[in-house]
Amino acid sequence: MFVKIELKQILRSRWMQLVAFLFTFVFVAIIVIQQMALPETEGFTRQTASFLNVLLFLLPLFIVSIGSMNIAGDIESGWYSLLKTYPMKRRQYIIGKYVATSLAFLLVVLVAFGVVLALGGFLGGVRLPIVLVILTLLCIFIFVSVGIVLGAFAQTKLFALALSLVVWSFFLLLISYALMALGAFVAGHVLQKLIIVTIHINPVEWLRFGYFIFSNQASVLGPAFYGVTKFYMSPLGHVIYGIVTTLWIVLPLMLATKLLKEDRQR
Amino acid sequence: MKQLGFFLLFFLFTSQTAYAEFDIQFAIDQAKTGDIIHIPAGRYEGNFMVKKPIILRGEEGVELYSQNNNPVLKIEHAANVSVENIMIRAKNKGIVAHEAENLELRAIEVKDVQVGIHIQRSKHVRILENRVVGNQSHYAEKGNGIAVFKSEDIAIEQNTIEQVQDGIYVEEVKQINVQRNKVKNSRYGTHFMYSSGVEVLFNTYLHNVTGLMVMMTTNLEIANNTVSSHNDFNSYGLLMYDTQQAMIRKNSFQNNRVGVALQKSSVIQIQENRFQMNQTALEGTKVDDGSIVNDNQFTGNILTARSDHQGFRLVRNFYDDYTGIDVAGDGFGDVPYVAVSSFGQWMVRQPVYQFFVASPSVMILTSLDQQINKTEQNLLVDNEPKLLSDMKETAFSINSIQLLIGLVVSMCGLWFWKRGMRV
Numbered sequence: 001m002f003v004k005i006e007l008k009q010i011l012r013s014r015w016m017q018l019v020a021f022l023f024t025f026v027f028v029a030i031i032v033i034q035q036m037a038l039p040e041t042e043g044f045t046r047q048t049a050s051f052l053n054v055l056l057f058l059l060p061l062f063i064v065s066i067g068s069m070n071i072a073g074d075i076e077s078g079w080y081s082l083l084k085t086y087p088m089k090r091r092q093y094i095i096g097k098y099v100a101t102s103l104a105f106l107l108v109v110l111v112a113f114g115v116v117l118a119l120g121g122f123l124g125g126v127r128l129p130i131v132l133v134i135l136t137l138l139c140i141f142i143f144v145s146v147g148i149v150l151g152a153f154a155q156t157k158l159f160a161l162a163l164s165l166v167v168w169s170f171f172l173l174l175i176s177y178a179l180m181a182l183g184a185f186v187a188g189h190v191l192q193k194l195i196i197v198t199i200h201i202n203p204v205e206w207l208r209f210g211y212f213i214f215s216n217q218a219s220v221l222g223p224a225f226y227g228v229t230k231f232y233m234s235p236l237g238h239v240i241y242g243i244v245t246t247l248w249i250v251l252p253l254m255l256a257t258k259l260l261k262e263d264r265q266r
Numbered sequence: 267m268k269q270l271g272f273f274l275l276f277f278l279f280t281s282q283t284a285y286a287e288f289d290i291q292f293a294i295d296q297a298k299t300g301d302i303i304h305i306p307a308g309r310y311e312g313n314f315m316v317k318k319p320i321i322l323r324g325e326e327g328v329e330l331y332s333q334n335n336n337p338v339l340k341i342e343h344a345a346n347v348s349v350e351n352i353m354i355r356a357k358n359k360g361i362v363a364h365e366a367e368n369l370e371l372r373a374i375e376v377k378d379v380q381v382g383i384h385i386q387r388s389k390h391v392r393i394l395e396n397r398v399v400g401n402q403s404h405y406a407e408k409g410n411g412i413a414v415f416k417s418e419d420i421a422i423e424q425n426t427i428e429q430v431q432d433g434i435y436v437e438e439v440k441q442i443n444v445q446r447n448k449v450k451n452s453r454y455g456t457h458f459m460y461s462s463g464v465e466v467l468f469n470t471y472l473h474n475v476t477g478l479m480v481m482m483t484t485n486l487e488i489a490n491n492t493v494s495s496h497n498d499f500n501s502y503g504l505l506m507y508d509t510q511q512a513m514i515r516k517n518s519f520q521n522n523r524v525g526v527a528l529q530k531s532s533v534i535q536i537q538e539n540r541f542q543m544n545q546t547a548l549e550g551t552k553v554d555d556g557s558i559v560n561d562n563q564f565t566g567n568i569l570t571a572r573s574d575h576q577g578f579r580l581v582r583n584f585y586d587d588y589t590g591i592d593v594a595g596d597g598f599g600d601v602p603y604v605a606v607s608s609f610g611q612w613m614v615r616q617p618v619y620q621f622f623v624a625s626p627s628v629m630i631l632t633s634l635d636q637q638i639n640k641t642e643q644n645l646l647v648d649n650e651p652k653l654l655s656d657m658k659e660t661a662f663s664i665n666s667i668q669l670l671i672g673l674v675v676s677m678c679g680l681w682f683w684k685r686g687m688r689v
Contacts, residue, residue: 011686020683044497045521045543046566049624056626107683114676121669176627180612180619188618195621208625219523220545222620223499 006100067147072160324352381409400430572610
């Protein structure tokens, strides 16, 4: 019941409707322009890079900002305090929020992919690699979780929005730039190890890395990462990838529950 | 019926081996200069030796094989030898020619071998329309498809080679023409070492570690080849190391990790090629000022060019990511195209940076670079970027199934959305 109410609220929100339109428009425009400009080919090309970057740029930004503001809005408006008077556990509240937000973004992506396929049909067919579809789903599941923990921490909508932007830019840009800058001072093998650590602690890099692993294009990352890509392409590596992905979903949700609990104690 | 079946089986079995009693070596030994030996269909085991000017011509279904490590067919100190239309299976080498002159090997199929055809210290050799298929082992344990050492005036044409170490390996050869061959799933498609007077024309290289590897070779022409899908960790479409005087024109480099890489090379002209959808189209380190990259088409590459501080000259190429305009109407952009990008340059110096290739952070950095580097005047700058591509436009076509699926999916999405709002 709670999930239904939440889903209704999210889908009715003007924010969400604008985000859905914007994401669909940008996603479709880039894919269709690339399809018209370049022939279809296998491997990692500018087309697949654009595809991947649109997903990694837009989707986390929208999810994290809307996800965090959703929770923070509940706290700020007193809706969360009202809900606490009902026999509902904090965990149920968090999971309900998580499911509703995930479903809403799944709908956004469903519409966007549908429009891409339909317009692609006019251009003789566009490829929508299954790995990218799965990556999109993982992106939603991970970043909804991250958004919820940010919202639980921020408590006000404005702070949640600011925090989301900071975290988004940190994951997407700042960590990479910091590593690139560090590369000017440290040896290649040190930088390589730092990057491997970053892959695991940055969900954007984790998803990007996953794309290369599961699409058998790990060579794009270069010979320096032969060892780590070879491991993750093995069955054990796949299992570890699944475990780390699950942790990226579960840990923020647990942290969000904890933050709400601490807030109540305060 | 059963008896008829047995009879047919017996017939099939005996027909395979019916002429296997024919003694090839005896026929060779007895032949006079210029004789044609017709080998009847069948399987022949042995290590055959030719030392005189004869023609060995197999009928349909001739197979020579050897179970030891010696070559199946050896041609030694002989002139005017021709071998045609046979199949060879060997544990080690298929055909070896040593000090042969006017040798022609045509329509030979060599399978499951370590080395297909091995030519050494020979002159005027023609290797035509053969097929070499190696074994399934690792590249390090394989031999080459066609290998030529210390020879002169060699033509290797219309061969198909796959699953070997180097499709065509050429070392210390003067005047060689490699034409219309197809090499795939091997380590290097064609590998030149210490050679000169090289022509590589109309070949197709697919899915090798590296398509063309040229090392310490001079005076080359590489034209009209298709070099595609070389995407391994250290892959290149064409890699030239310590090479001088090369013309690379009208080739298609598509979907490679690096399209063309020049290392320590001089007087190289890269002209009228098509670089399409490579991760990096061109890479140059220690390239001299006499080298030039002109009138090429760069489309869909993630990175157009990267180099060390020396760079290389770019002239009148078409770049699909050029954003300038042509007010003068002369067909060339009014502002220079700057291919240099910070990330590309870093990647040359520190290979670990490749991890970030085409990542969101690098895409933003490259966009900023394009604005900032507009003032760059020396490194990887094309002052006359061509504005019109000579690529043909693809014909308009509709994929109705995908169109229908797309409409259904998007309509379903919108319906669920509307329904979700009402719940």
